[in-house]
Amino acid sequence: MTALLEVSNLHVEFDTYGGIVKALRGVDFCVDAGQTLAIVGESGSGKSVAMQSVTGLIPMPPGRITAGSAKLRGKEFLGQRRLDGKTICGDEIGMIFQDAMSSLNPTMRIGDQIAETLEVHRGYSRAKAFNRAIELLELVRIPEAARRARQYPFEFSGGMLQRVMIATAIACKPSLLIADEPTTALDVTIQAQILDLLQSLQKETGMAIVLITHDLSVVARMADRVAVMYAGQIVESGSVEDIFYRSAHPYTLGLKLAMPSHSGGEDHRLRPIPGSPPDMFSPPAGCAYCERCDRAMRVCQSDNPPIFSVDKGHLSRCWQQHPQHIAPSDGLYKGTPAQIVEVSV
Amino acid sequence: MSELIRLDKLTRFFDMGRGKRVHAVDSVSFSIAEGETLGLVGESGSGKSTLGKTLLGLYDKTAGSVMYKGEELPAHYRPRDFLRMANVMQMIFQDPYASLNPRMTVGEIIAEGLRLTPDMQTGDARVRVTAALERVGLHAAHASRYPHEFSGGQRQRIGIARALIMEPEFVVCDEPISALDASVQAQVVNLLNDLKTSMGLTMLFIAHDLSMVRYISDRMAVMYLGSVMEIGKAADVYFQPRHPYTQILIASNPEPDPGREKQRLSTPIKGEIPSPVNVPAGCRFASRCPKVMPVCREKTPELLPLVNEERLVACHLYTELITPAS
Numbered sequence: 263m264t265a266l267l268e269v270s271n272l273h274v275e276f277d278t279y280g281g282i283v284k285a286l287r288g289v290d291f292c293v294d295a296g297q298t299l300a301i302v303g304e305s306g307s308g309k310s311v312a313m314q315s316v317t318g319l320i321p322m323p324p325g326r327i328t329a330g331s332a333k334l335r336g337k338e339f340l341g342q343r344r345l346d347g348k349t350i351c352g353d354e355i356g357m358i359f360q361d362a363m364s365s366l367n368p369t370m371r372i373g374d375q376i377a378e379t380l381e382v383h384r385g386y387s388r389a390k391a392f393n394r395a396i397e398l399l400e401l402v403r404i405p406e407a408a409r410r411a412r413q414y415p416f417e418f419s420g421g422m423l424q425r426v427m428i429a430t431a432i433a434c435k436p437s438l439l440i441a442d443e444p445t446t447a448l449d450v451t452i453q454a455q456i457l458d459l460l461q462s463l464q465k466e467t468g469m470a471i472v473l474i475t476h477d478l479s480v481v482a483r484m485a486d487r488v489a490v491m492y493a494g495q496i497v498e499s500g501s502v503e504d505i506f507y508r509s510a511h512p513y514t515l516g517l518k519l520a521m522p523s524h525s526g527g528e529d530h531r532l533r534p535i536p537g538s539p540p541d542m543f544s545p546p547a548g549c550a551y552c553e554r555c556d557r558a559m560r561v562c563q564s565d566n567p568p569i570f571s572v573d574k575g576h577l578s579r580c581w582q583q584h585p586q587h588i589a590p591s592d593g594l595y596k597g598t599p600a601q602i603v604e605v606s607v
Numbered sequence: 608m609s610e611l612i613r614l615d616k617l618t619r620f621f622d623m624g625r626g627k628r629v630h631a632v633d634s635v636s637f638s639i640a641e642g643e644t645l646g647l648v649g650e651s652g653s654g655k656s657t658l659g660k661t662l663l664g665l666y667d668k669t670a671g672s673v674m675y676k677g678e679e680l681p682a683h684y685r686p687r688d689f690l691r692m693a694n695v696m697q698m699i700f701q702d703p704y705a706s707l708n709p710r711m712t713v714g715e716i717i718a719e720g721l722r723l724t725p726d727m728q729t730g731d732a733r734v735r736v737t738a739a740l741e742r743v744g745l746h747a748a749h750a751s752r753y754p755h756e757f758s759g760g761q762r763q764r765i766g767i768a769r770a771l772i773m774e775p776e777f778v779v780c781d782e783p784i785s786a787l788d789a790s791v792q793a794q795v796v797n798l799l800n801d802l803k804t805s806m807g808l809t810m811l812f813i814a815h816d817l818s819m820v821r822y823i824s825d826r827m828a829v830m831y832l833g834s835v836m837e838i839g840k841a842a843d844v845y846f847q848p849r850h851p852y853t854q855i856l857i858a859s860n861p862e863p864d865p866g867r868e869k870q871r872l873s874t875p876i877k878g879e880i881p882s883p884v885n886v887p888a889g890c891r892f893a894s895r896c897p898k899v900m901p902v903c904r905e906k907t908p909e910l911l912p913l914v915n916e917e918r919l920v921a922c923h924l925y926t927e928l929i930t931p932a933s
Contacts, residue, residue, distance in 0.1 A: 304788040449650040454859035479861035483868040502865040520793035522822035534793035
């Protein structure tokens with residue numbers, strides 16, 4: 263079965279006054295139809311750039327895709343606006359962002375903004391598009407949709423605006439929804455509502471979701487598969503159980519230990535990851551995480567690790583997974599026998 | 608442990624004109640013991656930050672009082688009140704980008720409070736700044752740099768150094784970790800915990816991250832629309848919430864454990880926090896409460912202690928369980 267979206271070896275750079283920022287340094291992932299992939303990482307790790315370069319939303323210049331490919335149902339589309347007569351962004355892929363208030367036009371009525379999508383992409387008439395917009399508002403559980411469609415963004419709360427964004431994004435029934443930190447600005451109760459809504463829309467429409475987030479709890483709740491990003495590379499990927507219960511990269515394990523435990527009983531002291539992520543103007547020659555890693559070896563300083571297969575579908579970019587390395591058993595999962603699947607360049 | 612701070616029916620309204628009033632903080636009473644960390648959680652718009660700022664005198668009090676070691680603090684702070692209290696109470700702000708003046712060096716930012724102290728020599732100030740920087744894990748050489756040269760976590764350390772150079776007894780931390788990445792959050796939380804032990808600080812820790820508040824706090828208070836709904840030992844409130852609002856808040860908080868998340872029931876709460884303008888009579892949570900009773904819409908429940916528990920709840924469901932006033 264071909265994956266819905268398959269991205270491989272994606273390299274993206276940005277020209278800045280300070281020099282060239284190597285934002286993505288060889289990113290591979292794929293999403294199957296109806297599945298949720300969570301891309302998790304700290305700010306600056308490249309998780310948003312990865313999805314924005316796929317959908318053609320990074321400004322070029324200063325941005326530049328230097329290598330890589332992106333395929334939708336097996337067909338290459340990277341750098342193109344349209345594929346088989348459909349626009350990539352809008353028809354095939356819908357997107358929602360963190361800050362709904364600034365993503366919507368404050369001078370347009372809510373209904374008109376949703377309708378605009380349908381007028382542009384589907385050629386609907388004004389009236390037909392507006393009526394469909396009201397149906398979409400009902401679909402995202404906004405009460406009194408017909409009245410609300412005639413209101414402006416300032417009359418909506420943050421949670422309601424996020425629902426409007428979702429309605430706009432799914433207006434053309436995309437096969438993939440990219441949700442870039444959709445609940446970061448929201449309270450937990452509203453976050454729970456929005457996550458519920460995304461899950462039930464996914465069940466109804468069968469769309470795939472790529473969820474970009476920094477919050478491991480949201481990942482645990484939503485994801486089927488997870489890709490952990492660090493300094494422009496995916497350092498570990500696997501099923502959500504692999505990532506949480508069998509972490510095979512020290513960074514993933516570090517993120518988990520930096521959080522307070524959620525069960526009762528005695529608390530462990532939080533174990534923060536020391537230091538901060540590397541300078542992306544001149545990424546290190548070796549592993550980008552080795553400065554902060556408590557298991558770093560000599561090889562980590564000099565050579566960027568290849569991707570090792572830990573188990574089926576579970577990959578880790580860490581020398582600890584080398585078949586000839588016997589890892590100490592202090593929390594880091596080691597597959598047996600691990601295999602090199604890709605040598606990095 | 609002796610009581611350091613006591614709020615008695617502390618109230619702060621904002622007049623919006625045309626007879627509209629925002630009930631940001633409405634009759635909040637609790638006390639904080641010396642050396643204790645009290646966590647304060649609630650949705651945005653629940654009045655947590657306003658409470659912190661009113662407590663410190665950054666906002667005037669509409670009604671009620673704040674007692675510090677038995678002394679009532681003024682309702683309206685004059686400049687000399689601020690000067691005097693600066694040695695006692697300090698604040699750490701949420702946004703490490705907006706709360707540092709980009710035109711001042713880190714040394715100037717941290718020493719600003721000291722400059723207000725009469726007969727402070729420049730040399731002494733420099734020594735104190737160096738000590739403050741080292742205490743928060745930065746280096747003396749950082750004093751001559753500007754805020755833009757630092758990462759978010761380092762800036763938050765600068766904000767902490769600025770607050771602690773006055774050697775306060777009490778610090779209000781207003782969402783000090785919300786703007787930081789997970790790995791850096793833990794660094795700052797550990798730093799605050801260490802400083803609390805070494806300097807004997809008392810803290811009011813305001814945040815919306817329930818798990819982190821539970822971790823750092825001794826006791827935890829839950830606010831909704833300007834009122835405290837429940838207050839008790841952090842672990843009790845988190846693991847056995849009593850108030851229906853606390854129960855919903857905890858149930859909405861996702862955990863980093865896919866196994867537990869898969870079993871989670873769907874969202875138990877509908878709707879959003881109502882406007883704090885001209886709040887209706889009765890319980891503030893009545894409009895969203897799944898266990899609402901007729902009495903809730905008529906009578907405002909008081910925050911009262913439960914029998915055999917170190918906890919106070921403002922809910923009519925527990926009328927039977929309330930400790931009779933002695």
